[in-house]
Amino acid sequence: MTDFLNAIVALSNFVLIPGAAYGAQLALGALGVTLIYGILRFSNFAHGDTMAFGTMATILVTWGLQSIGISFGFLPTALIALPIGIAITGLLLLGTDRAIYRFYRKQKAAPVVLVIVSIGVMFVMNGLVRFIIGVGDVNFADGARFVINAREFKEMTGLDEGLALRSTTLITLVTAAIAVALLFWFLNKTRTGKSMRAFSDNEDLALLSGINPERVVAVTWLIVAALATTAGVLYGLDKSFKAFTYFQLLLPIFAAAIVGGLGNPLGAIAGGFVIAFSEVLITYAWKKVLVYLMPENLEPSGLVQLLSTDYKFAVSFAILIIVLLFKPTGLFKGQSV
């Protein structure tokens, strides 16, 4: 029995909890991609760098707050800075839309042209982030580090395995839940949200019923700024901030959005968790769990790791290919052309 409990604790500690936190971060990122796809109808390659920019803005505000002695008790100061970071990112995205994307929207340019434009934006944003904060690792998490400490947990329960619940993990899950609840409330209950969904479903019909497209687009960018900044800050608190890592997040985020069905918000959330758990499950060394479950003489000799952690991109990619081959519209029905 103890063995079984130990196995469960080890599984939660190394697979379930980190997987859930990573899944929530990916889901927030994928929501941003899927919203842009639904409303503006292109795949935004600059999304990873939007997340990096938002996180950078939040970090700068956090440093400002810390230097005048403001902190948030046991919570990270970055959470106070987050709304300001979102506002700065929102301004940047609105400015980008005004200066760059609007021209192509008026021209009714092909989606692939907008994708190339977003690559240009990606370069500029990436350069901006590197220019302002540099390329190194930035660790900006402060406040309490653990909600449950592995050692305390062992003493409390008398098990061999410790369960550590890092505060950033809990913050990620709670914040993501709040953000998703707010988003769905907005999309389903408010007038603006409904007009966004109408615009996404059928642009011509929405225009005919008097919906102002520019307003819908502006609101979309603001929501995307909020989602991207939140996702980026949560990821940064959980791990650390590095411009290049955020660029690389683009692949799992896109995979999540496509697996769920591009343009479908619910699908983006599901996709985020599917990708995150597959990455963690396949790259986890199962020995730690299996030693408790298997009879002594059958215990595995190796690490029982299906793939080394460096192949985590391969996992999201493989899932993406499987979905593309067998269900091109994604798990939840998204838009597909």
Add this chain to the structure above:
Amino acid sequence: MTARGFLLYAGMALLIVLTGVFQGWNLALTILNMGLISAIMSLGVNLQWGFAGLFNVGVMGFVALGGLAAVLVAQPPVVEGWNAGGLRLLGALALGAAVLIAAVQVWKRKIGGQMRAMVMLALLIGGFFLFRAALDPAVNAIEAINPSLSGYLGGLGLPVIVAWPVGGLLAAGAAWIIGKAALGLRSDYLAIATLGIAEIVIAVLKNEDWLSRGVKNVVGLPRPVPYEVDLQRDAGFVEAAAGYGLDPVTASTLWVKILYSGLFAVVLIAILFLAQRALASPWGRMMRAIRDNEIAASAMGKNVTARHLQVFILGSAVCGIAGAMMTTLDGQLTPGSYQPLRFTFLVWVMVIVGGSGNNYGAVLGGFLIWWLWVMVEPLGLWAMELITSGMAADSWLRGHLTDSAAQMRLMTMGIILLAVLRFSPKGLMPER
């Protein structure tokens, strides 16, 4: 080529000559060599995007496969490694391939849906564990042999030039697999799929030490041109250099670079010639017809997906050739140095700025953007020093700005790309 084209090419040549005059011929030739390679990559992407409208953002992966080819072809074989586990490893790889082929065959059988899926899944999962069980001991045995110096299987020990076409073949094989899966779906899906395959190729190069020594790098690849030290010992060469008023060391570095330039120029001209002939042929017209209106082309009986697969493989092969050439020039394979911004998206900037659909434009874009990529850093530093010259020498902002000048590259490239897309979407040398 039009008069405008000649002017632009003359301007580009002038830029390189000016670099030589003001900053030294060594730098000018370095830029020229990488410019030649960039131009080939740019031609490859132009085949896919300019001819057929395929959006490939996995250039880095195909370039890296070319680099791998240089190692596999040119490095001497490590006999101890082969004895330790070479055959077992090949057997394991064959087993893995057999499992995949069997799974595909099961999927193609027309038997009941549930049954088929279960059999395929069982085959894949069981096959994976079998594959790992066969592969892992062989890999451990190979990597255990003298890990600090070799620890891998080495290559075939052939002349490194052979690696160039082989690199193209490797890239073509990868392109076939990815094209089979992602072509025929929407354009964005191909983009994401290629982005993924590029990351996976790099991950394999970084982690499979038995293949490419991973992050330990393979250095000292054989060269197709003589070594500088040998030239300096060669009495005839020293004498000839003295005739031009050059000391042997400078003369040998320049001469080696010129030899590389000659080799690369031959390849570039050959590929450019073929691409031009392809563009003017019925095949090229068909490609452009498909690009401009897929539905009309398929109504005319053209198999759009098959033609896309064809051109996707061709373009990727060209990128692979360029990758093998680049690794030959560097003389080493460093998997850690492959960055998507540098090897994928920069090539895209080259194609768009040069003029997509126009081969001469793509080549020009390759040279121009590479020149800028090298030059932006010193120019940025100079600009930053100008801007900050009024500030106090120990000011924090001044230090930060001059330190960050190195990051100006990406921003400049982005601004150039956006400006060209906005004001001259057809590029410097338009298709027509």
